[in-house]
């Protein structure tokens with residue numbers, strides 16, 4: 001028996017990196033999975049590769065209308081929604097003394113507003129399911145211990161942590177069986193990290209540099225984050241809400 005048998009999960013950013021690993025993990029443990037991403041080609045490929053029990057929807061997380069359509073499509077295809085994972089995100093350097101306001105806004109719109117809109121649109125669907133449900137935000141260690149030139153990213157991810165706490169408490173106070181938590185990954189080996197490595201003069205040195213920020217002296221793998229999401233998505237975490245769970249090789253310690 002799978003750990004999320006009978007659940008219906010929508011995973012954003014599931015065309016790549018962490019989102020893809022999370023979608024695959026939830027499906028392998030029994031969930032029906034909606035692969036949601038703005039990148040339709042790669043998203044469709046991932047859903048096709050997962051096979052039966054997976055479907056793709058195009059989603060721009062920064063648009064309220066796009067969210068409404070994606071949630072409605074999930075209900076049409078799989079009957080309900082009981083798990084939401086918000087992994088869609090962007091990360092670019094934004095030093096304070098040279099702040100690019102468009103880039104600032106993009107981080108806020110995708111990373112922060114995107115997670116809020118997902119939650120706002122998913123909650124009525126989860127209530128309608130009448131089943132225990134779980135929302136998992138992908139925040140970052142940078143919400144608590146940021147790199148000095150990642151101002152917009154750190155702000156957006158710290159906002160996500162605050163939302164997990166506020167909305168987790170709200171659902172509990174309402175008596176709804178919906179839990180809301182956040183994961184704080186350290187540096188994880190995904191295409192996002194690869195884009196940073198590619199911009200540095202020596203890729204291997206750069207990888208070692210990112211790894212050395214963690215007491216375990218390595219970067220993490222997407223599957224290590226997916227396993228923590230699996231716990232929060234499953235009923236195994238039935239008394240956990242409003243929590244921020246580091247998956248960071250000890251970085252935040």
Ligand SMILES: NC(=O)c1ccc[n+]([C@@H]2O[C@H](COP(=O)([O-])OP(=O)(O)OC[C@H]3O[C@@H](n4cnc5c(N)ncnc54)[C@H](O)[C@@H]3O)[C@@H](O)[C@H]2O)c1
Nearest residue numbers: 013015016017018038060061088089140185187188190192
């Ligand atoms: N990789 C890391 O080291 C790391 C560490 C901490 C947190 N995170 C967070 O984990 C999440 C996933 O990161 P990743 O490393 O897998 O990155 P990634 O670049 O591999 O994947 C991000 C995905 O988000 C999608 N996306 C971007 N904008 C979107 C939008 N407006 N609507 C819908 N989808 C959109 C992209 O198409 C892509 O498929 C992000 O929120 C990131 O901030 C990553």
